[in-house]
Amino acid sequence: xxxxxxxxxxxxxxxxxxxxxxxxxxxxxxxxxxxxxxxxxxxxxxxxxxxxxxxxxxxxxxxxxxxxxxxxxxxxxxxxxxxxxxxxxxxxxxxxxxxxxxxxxxxxxxxxxxxxxxxxxxxxxxxxxxxxxxxxxxxxxxxxxxxxxxxxxxxxx
Numbered sequence: 001x002x003x004x005x006x007x008x009x010x011x012x013x014x015x016x017x018x019x020x021x022x023x024x025x026x027x028x029x030x031x032x033x034x035x036x037x038x039x040x041x042x043x044x045x046x047x048x049x050x051x052x053x054x055x056x057x058x059x060x061x062x063x064x065x066x067x068x069x070x071x072x073x074x075x076x077x078x079x080x081x082x083x084x085x086x087x088x089x090x091x092x093x094x095x096x097x098x099x100x101x102x103x104x105x106x107x108x109x110x111x112x113x114x115x116x117x118x119x120x121x122x123x124x125x126x127x128x129x130x131x132x133x134x135x136x137x138x139x140x141x142x143x144x145x146x147x148x149x150x151x152x153x154x155x156x157x
Contacts, residue, residue, distance in 0.1 A: 009076055009079050009080040009083060010080065012072075012076045013073060013076045013077065013080065016069050016072045016073040016076060017073065
């Protein structure tokens with residue numbers, strides 16, 4: 001949205017500069033509508049064509065007839081500066097938010113790895129013990145099946 005506003009403001013500034021160079025008249029003609037602009041709203045900070053009603057917020061404010069192209073240019077420059085400042089502020093805030101989220105992500109990943117180690121290590125230890133016991137039992141079973149009664153010898157003794 002800011003880029004559209006910036007483009008609009010740049011377009012209006014260019015038009016105002018062209019008008020200043022082309023004519024010495026005090027009335028400003030908007031190239032796109034070909035209407036004379038006569039009223040300036042302090043509340044909304046924009047020009048209105050003569051014969052068009054002002055918005056309700058402007059009804060109570062004062063309007064200045066015959067705004068010069070210098071004033072129009074000044075107003076547009078001011079709005080462009082405000083838009084640029086706002087864009088910089090928003091970019092800065094998003095950068096801060098991104099940094100905060102990145103730090104939180106790293107913290108959560110670290111906590112997750114620690115939790116995984118806390119749970120997995122005892123399970124792996126138990127699995128190794130079970131595998132060792134299974135291997136031992138399998139070995140004794142093989143010996144018993146091959147005719148060597150290692151298990152039986154232990155019993156008779």
